[in-house]
Amino acid sequence: MHKLKGFNHNREYHGKGQLKQFDHSNYVIKVYDKAKQYSIKDKNILRFELKFLKQKEFQNLGIINLQDLKCKVKLRRLFDLLLQRFDELTIIDEIADSSSILKEDRIKLLEYMTPTFWEEKLNGVHTQIKSRHRDKFNSILDKYDLLKTKRVLRYALVNKFNYLIDN
Structure with missing residues (x-):
């Protein structure tokens, strides 16, 4: 997304x-x-x-x-x-082995990972409610360290840019 x-x-x-x-x-x-x-x-x-x-x-x-x-x-x-x-x-990292994720968090995570939740279910909802869901989503991602791939990709982007700009 x-x-x-x-x-x-x-x-x-x-x-x-x-x-x-x-x-x-x-x-x-x-x-x-x-x-x-x-x-x-x-x-x-x-x-x-x-x-x-x-x-x-x-x-x-x-x-x-x-x-x-x-x-x-x-x-x-x-x-x-x-x-x-x-x-x-x-x-988000692959969550195939989600046994380490609490059931409540797994249910929320699966819901938050679908664009339809954000685009349809929260359509017309007050921004504070959307913000609370976004914060909860980010807290689950942080809690289970599910952003490793994104960090690796970002690091690679920055490194490649620095290499190209300096050479």
Whole structure:
């Protein structure tokens, strides 16, 4: 999920992986496995892509033309926005062996992991109630340390950016 909303598009590429796409008014987020797309075996290449739909988004970051992309400060701003959008994603570790999760928490977790809960069940509900559910969801994720994969991916994003910006 992105901002606790489900994806708008879920494409399968003829057995070569899936694309999850989240549409917003000014941008689109795409997440997919590049290795599967190009039939690269024994590799994991996850692509996390932020695509602006309006040039206003670039202008807000001080990027007016291609020449501006040579400026490391502006590239850092772009990356910070990418990280912000990444942080808004819900990426949870596999919970196949949920025996260590209390039954009450497991029931809540399974409910919170579905976009329909956030988009339909809480539709029209006061923001404080939504906020309480979001806090409870985050507390369950923290309690059972279910965000390891997200932390690893975030760390890899930051490392790759730093490597590319410094070389």
